[in-house]
Amino acid sequence: MKRVFAVAAVSLVAAVLAMAGATAQAGHPGGGLSKMDSVNPDSYDTYRVVFYGGEFAQVRVHGYGRTVLALAVYDSAGNLVVVDNDRDGSDCLVTWVPPYNQTYTIRVINPASISNTYWVSTN
Numbered sequence: 001m002k003r004v005f006a007v008a009a010v011s012l013v014a015a016v017l018a019m020a021g022a023t024a025q026a027g028h029p030g031g032g033l034s035k036m037d038s039v040n041p042d043s044y045d046t047y048r049v050v051f052y053g054g055e056f057a058q059v060r061v062h063g064y065g066r067t068v069l070a071l072a073v074y075d076s077a078g079n080l081v082v083v084d085n086d087r088d089g090s091d092c093l094v095t096w097v098p099p100y101n102q103t104y105t106i107r108v109i110n111p112a113s114i115s116n117t118y119w120v121s122t123n
Contacts, residue, residue: 036105056123057095060091063117064119065090069118070083098104
């Protein structure tokens with residue numbers, strides 16, 4: 001009985017890990033972007049990332065400085081797709097479902113007069 005339980009437990013853990021890996025890479029070919037960076041005062045940093053069409057896409061920014069950051073995502077034609085600029089802190093999160101595979105431009109925006117270090121990640 002213990003052996004059956006152990007095999008079932010290992011199988012369950014393997015299944016959960018497999019699902020977690022698939023979810024983490026659902027929106028972005030080859031896995032997501034994950035990077036620490038610093039944005040200059042009154043400026044923005046730009047990243048270009050490909051997301052799969054029809055799959056959940058997510059971009060998250062966590063600021064470590066004293067400024068409030070904003071996050072904007074533009075499609076390949078330059079149209080604003082999603083934005084988080086609610087000014088309630090230095091954490092931003094946007095989600096959407098791209099209509100087809102394309103390269104998106106991600107902007108981490110710092111409107112303040114001092115720089116800010118942040119972590120940006122995508123799925």
